[in-house]
Amino acid sequence: AQTVTQSQPEMSVQEAETVTLSCTYDTSESNYYLFWYKQPPSRQMILVIRQEAYKQQNATENRFSVNFQKAAKSFSLKISDSQLGDTAMYFCAFMKPAGAGTALIFGKGTTLSVSS
Amino acid sequence: NAGVMQNPRHLVRRRGQEARLRCSPMKGHSHVYWYRQLPEEGLKFMVYLQKENIIDESGMPKERFSAEFPKEGPSILRIQQVVRGDSAAYFCASSPSTGKGLTETQYFGPGTRLLVL
Numbered sequence: 580a581q582t583v584t585q586s587q588p589e590m591s592v593q594e595a596e597t598v599t600l601s602c603t604y605d606t607s608e609s610n611y612y613l614f615w616y617k618q619p620p621s622r623q624m625i626l627v628i629r630q631e632a633y634k635q636q637n638a639t640e641n642r643f644s645v646n647f648q649k650a651a652k653s654f655s656l657k658i659s660d661s662q663l664g665d666t667a668m669y670f671c672a673f674m675k676p677a678g679a680g681t682a683l684i685f686g687k688g689t690t691l692s693v694s695s
Numbered sequence: 696n697a698g699v700m701q702n703p704r705h706l707v708r709r710r711g712q713e714a715r716l717r718c719s720p721m722k723g724h725s726h727v728y729w730y731r732q733l734p735e736e737g738l739k740f741m742v743y744l745q746k747e748n749i750i751d752e753s754g755m756p757k758e759r760f761s762a763e764f765p766k767e768g769p770s771i772l773r774i775q776q777v778v779r780g781d782s783a784a785y786f787c788a789s790s791p792s793t794g795k796g797l798t799e800t801q802y803f804g805p806g807t808r809l810l811v812l
Contacts, residue, residue, distance in 0.1 A: 583737075614800070616803075621805070622784060622805070622806055622808075623803070623805050623806070624738070624786060624788075624803035624806070625803075626800060626802065626803075629800055670737055670738070681726075681728070681743055681751070681790075682728070682740035682743065682751065682753075682754065683728075683730070683738070683740065683788075683801060684740070685737035685738045685739070686737055687735075687736060687737045688736075688737050
């Protein structure tokens with residue numbers, strides 16, 4: 580069975596600084612998808628970034644980028660130029676490809692606090 | 696394009712009552728997923744539906760819980776005879792059908808917070 584581990588329950592960073600959230604996963608699949616979702620105090624789940632395992636290039640979305648290390652089964656999220664609005668809980672999630680079960684498997688989350 | 700809609704946003708029930716949670720997927724999306732989030736936990740998959748079909752209910756408790764996604768109208772997650780342990784946030788997500796066997800990103804609704812007294 581697949582598992583997702585986020586080893587940092589809480590992190591804090593100052594505005595404009597860079598922070599990296601870690602995520603490791605365990606799977607025997609060779610092709611899969613990885614996601615980072617953000618859950619601000621409103622509790623809405625917002626997609627931050629997505630990575631296909633067959634792509635070697637790391638995904639980027641504006642200030643958000645990932646460091647995907649397939650051999651190490653590691654998928655960290657880097658937030659550059661942190662903003663107060665980035666304060667949220669961040670969840671790493673794994674999904675097998677279509678036809679093999681499409682449930683997202685989530686880690687327990689990392690609470691990020693950005694201060695001025 | 697409206698996002699995934701869920702209602703009610705908050706629901707209070709007494710033990711033994713029924714809870715009915717609704718989810719309208721994004722326009723053009725034919726796949727619906729339900730997840731449950733207990734306090735201080737990540738989301739846990741419950742059930743995956745397409746129109747009029749339950750595709751995967753491996754995460755749903757065998758008793759008291761049921762889900763449907765009728766041809767017309769929203770998807771419904773029904774919890775009968777609620778107990779305090781059912782108190783949680785219930786999220787619905789939807790994704791489009793590519794018709795190519797590709798996995799599509801799931802987009803989430805705002806959730807329904809169920810409190811059982």
